[in-house]
Amino acid sequence: MRLIFAGTPEFARAALERLLAAGFEVPLVLTQPDRPAGRGMKLQPSPVKQLALERGLPVAQPRSLRLDGKYPGDAAAARASMEAAAADVMVVAAYGLILPQWVLDLPRLGCLNIHASLLPRWRGAAPIHRAIEAGDAHTGITIMQMDAGLDTGAMLLKETLAIAATDTTGSLHDRLAPLGGRLIVEALELAACGGLRAEPQPEAGVTYAHKIDKAEAAIDWRAPAAAIERRLRAFDPFPGATASLGGEPLKVWRGEVAAGAAPAEPGTVLAADASGVLIACGEGALRCTELQRAGGKRLAAGDFLRGFPVTAGMRCAVT
Template sequence: MRIVFAGTPEFARVALEALRAAGHEIVLVMTQPDRPAGRGMKLTPSPVKQAALDAGIPVAQPRSLKLDGRWPEEAQAARSELERLQPDIMVVAAYGLILPAWTLALPRLGCLNIHASLLPRWRGAAPIQRAIEAGDAETGVTIMQMDEGLDTGDMLLEQRTFIGPAQTAAELHDVLAELGGAAIVEALALHGELVARPQPEAGVTYAAKLDKAEAALDLSLPAEILARRIRAFNPVPGATLSLAGVEQPVKVWQACALAQLTSESAGQVLAVSPQGIDIATGDGVLRILELQKAGGKRQPVAAFIQGWQRP
């Protein structure tokens, strides 16, 4: 098929490479404009753009596709290019721009989306993190025929995977990226044979975009919820915690909930050892296993406590 691929982060890059390996013709890649990154805040191409450039695929980076929006010239230029190319289908994976009606209608076979959840659960921006945070036992990817709603289109195919008890968002992301690449290749191979299924109304949940304000751990919450949140926010936005004797909040990379009761108030440090820093929570005890001071390196707790001057 002649495919226009629209995506931006690493999750999408994996799908792009899978489509290329399967022999599909990628006639255009659409991705977000370059963003400042790194200590020097240098303009940096997205993973999808870099992969496209390496493969010699043309790249378009409109800031909007809305013809009546803030950048109508860029939207019109993108439309003209798509009309010229006449793609069979558009594949979308974590693109980051809303696709208006004209975009959805332009490819002969419409637009397919690779979504990192088992729809209709976790529609929206952060399905991987919200699934871990909620304590879901499984998740997956759904190949969906796009419509004008927020992840509301008919489902064509899904792939499932269990969520491990200690799995972080970074680890689950990599699993789902590979599943997404395999699923879109399968969906295109079976196109015309797959039966589109409307999403059920029951079970709809929304994966709200991650907010930096969520990073600070609220120790009045149960330890089990806090441990899941630490996994869900690893690596972004990261979970943070204030410790006595440390000027700035530390980032918590790894922790677990202990099967231990305590009558101490939430936030009280109960024990410090090379095995962990045990802290009372609203329900149970949270053991910190790996953490990082501001401007420092990630450390296992045994190394961290050697330089920790507790009051």
């Protein structure tokens, strides 16, 4: 079976690696254009492009696939490459571009998407983040037949994964990525022998995982401590949860809900020692156990306090 692979981040790289290991022929890889990154803001290839180049696979990086859009030349060149690839199927994993109808119709078996949630819950761009933020007990991978809607296509395979109380987006991603790779291989093997069965998504239970906005990073200390703790984990490693203490911007990476803390105005520091910086919230209090100053490193609370003295009564800005 010949397949076109479309993906960009590390989540997609894991799937491509698994497909290549399983022996699938990949005559074309689509990925996002190189982006500036790092201190020097030099152009960096995506994880998928890096793997494709290592394996000698042809790569296309169109800025758009819309023939009537802003970059029709990119789209036309991509279409020519895709037609020449003569693929049976296209596998999509966190690609980052909208697929117009001509792309969906091109391969004989259509386009299959590796989606990091149990559809129809958490359709959209940030399913791992939003599942943690919402306090879901489970998530998983759905292999979906793509259609013109936003993650609305029929489900082909699905597997559940428990979300641990300590999971961050980073740690959960690292467990979901190999699961996605395994399931897409299973799906393609079933498709090759006609054993793949499609199940329409139910109308009940639809939620949307909207793209993470950097503006969401600011901690609202008026929220319940439990909700803030989940957001810390959901926003680790990106974009991080931010606060302002004593006029200095900080990131708070880890925290735990503290029971029995005396009530106080949200954002008030109740105590600060090696166990953490205890801050009053709209409901309960949060003991911040890993923090970071601007330009500094992530530090355990005890190490952080040696360079940034914090005392009871100080206030975090409440936005």
